[in-house]
Amino acid sequence: MRKRFITAFSALAMATTIGLVPTTSAQAEPEISDVQARVDRLYHEAEQASERYNDAKIELDALQRDLDSLRADQERQDAELGDVREQVQDSLLRQFEGQGISAVGEVFVSDDPSAFLSQLSTMSTYDNYQDALLDDYATEVKALDIRQSATNTRLGQVSASEEKLAAEKATIDDNLAEAEGLLEDLKEEERAAILSRSSSAAPADVPDVPASGRAAAAVAYAMAQVGDSYVYGAAGPSAFDCSGLTMMAWAAAGVALPHSSSMQYSSGAAVAASDLQPGDLVFYYSPISHVGMYIGNGMIVDAANPGTGVRIAELYSMPYVGAVRPG
Template sequence: MRKRLITALTGLALAATIGLIPSTTAYADPDIDTVQARVDRLYHEAEQASERYNDAKIELEALQGDVASLRADQERQDEALGKVREQVADAMVSQYQGQGISAVGEVIVSDDPGAFLSQLTTMSSYQDHQDALLGDYADEVEALDIREAATARRVKQVSSVESRLKDEKTTIDDKLEEAESLLGRLKDEERAEILSRGGTTVPSDVPASGRAAAAVQYAMAQVGDSYVYGAAGPNAFDCSGLTMMAWAQAGVGLPHSSSAQYSSGARVAESDLQAGDLVFYYSPISHVGMYIGNGLIVHAANPGAGVKVSNLHEMPYVGAVRPG
C-alpha cells in the first residue's frame, strides 16, 4: 500500500513538473533598438555600394568616350596606312617592271659624262624616294599598333568597370533584401516607429539667395519622395541624385556621386555654412545632403525614410562645399 502511494505521488510531481515546461520553443520578438541599429547599418552599407556604383558609372562613361575617340583615331590611322601601302606597292611594281633597271642601263651606255652624272642623281633620288616610302610605311604601321594597343587597354578597362558595376548592384540588392527581411519580422507599429525615427519638422520657409535659392527650393519640394539607389528624379532619388538635380535647377552641373561632388566647389567651414551648401558624411565619403540653415539639412536619407529634413550632425560630418 505504502509503495503504491509513493509511486502515485511521484507521478503527480512529475506531471506537475512537465506541465511547467512549454510544449513548443518560444522565440523572443526582436528588440526594436537592435533591429534599428542593424537596419541602419545595412542601409549605410548599401548606400556605400550605391555611391561606388555611381562612381563606376562616371568612370565607365569616360572610358567609353575614350574608346570611341581611340577607335576613330585608329580608323584614321588605318586609312593613312592604306595610302602609304598603295604608294609602296606602286613603287615595287614599277621597279619589278624594269623602270629602275632601265635607268641603270642608260647610265652604263651613256657616252655623255653630264648625262651619266644626271642618271646617277636620278637613280639616287629614286632610291631615296623608295627608302622614304618604306620609312613612312614603317612609321604608320607603328602608329597604328600604338592606337590598337591603346584601344584594347581601354576596352579591357571598360569590361573591368562593368564587372564592378555588377558586383556593386548585387551588394546593394543583398543589403536591401536583408534590411527588408529584418523589418518584416517586426509588427506594423514597430516597423513604422523605426522608419519614422530621426524625422525633423520641415521648416515652412528656407531663406536663400542667388542661385542657391533655386537649388534649395527644388530640394525642399522633394521632401517625402522615395529613396531609390541610383535614382535622380523625378519622384525618387538617392543622396547625390537629389543634390545633383537640385543644383541643376540653378544651372550648375554636378556629377552623380557624393565623393565627386565633394570636389565640385569651394570648401566651406561649418561656421560659414549657408543655405544651399552641400554637406558630406562618413569616411570615405558616401552621403551628401544640402544645408538649409538653423543646423538642418535636407537629404535623401535611405529607402525607409526617403527624402527628409534632419539635423546637421545626425551622421558623422566630414565637411562642406559651395557649388558654383
C-alpha cells in the same frame, strides 16, 4: 511599404552576418532598437555601395567615350597606312616594270603590315623617293601599333569596370532584401515605430532662411522634393539617392555636378561649418558616402534612405565631414 525597400535600381555592399533568428518559446522577441540598428546598418552599407556604383558608372562612361575615340583614331590610322602602302606598291611596280616583277610578288600578297615592311627592307634597289615612302610606311606601322595597344588596354579597363558595377549592384540587392526580411519579422506596430524613427521636420517647421543667387534655385528644388522616395541610383523626377538629389538641385541652378557624393566633395570651395550658407553641400562618413544640402539654421535637406526618403534633418544627425559651395 515593400516597394520602398526593394527598389528598381538596387545594388551594393553589406555585412554578411546580420539577420534575425526565428523566435521560439525559449527565445525572447528581438528588441526594436536592435532591429532598428541592423536596418540602419544595412541601409548605410547599401548607400556606400550605391555611391561606389555611381563612381564606377562615371568611370565606365569616361572609359567608353575614350574607347570610342581610340577606335575611331585607329580606323583613321589604318586608312592612312593603307594609303601609304598603295603608294609603296605603285612605286615598286613602276620600278620593276618590264624586269622581273616576280621578284617582288611576295610583297604584294602580305596582309601583315610589319611583314610587308620586313619584306620590302630586304630589297636593295630603291631611289630616294622610295626610301622616303618606306620611312613613311614604317612610321605609320608604329603609329597603328600604338593605337591598337591603347585600344586593347581600354577594352580591358571597360571590362573590369563592368564587373565592378555588377558586383556593387548585387550587394545592394542583398542588403535591401535582408532589411526587408528584418522588417517583415516585426509586428505591424513595431515596423511603424522603426519607419518613423527618422521622421523629418515638416517644411513648415523649418525657419525661412533666404538664399541668394543660384543657391536659391538649388534650395527651392531640393525643398520641393521633401517626401519623395529614396531609390538607389535615382536622380528624379520623383525618386532620388543622396547625390542624385543634390546633383539635380544644383542643375536647376545651372551648375553641373557629378552623380557621386565623393566627387561632389571636390566640386567647389571648401566651407567651414561656421560659415555655412543655404545651398552649400554637406558631407558625411569616412570615406564620404552621403551628401545633403544645407538650408540654414542648422538644418539640411537630404535623400536619407529607403525607409525615410527625402527629408529635412539636423546638420549633425550623421557623422559630419565637411562642406563645399558649388557654383
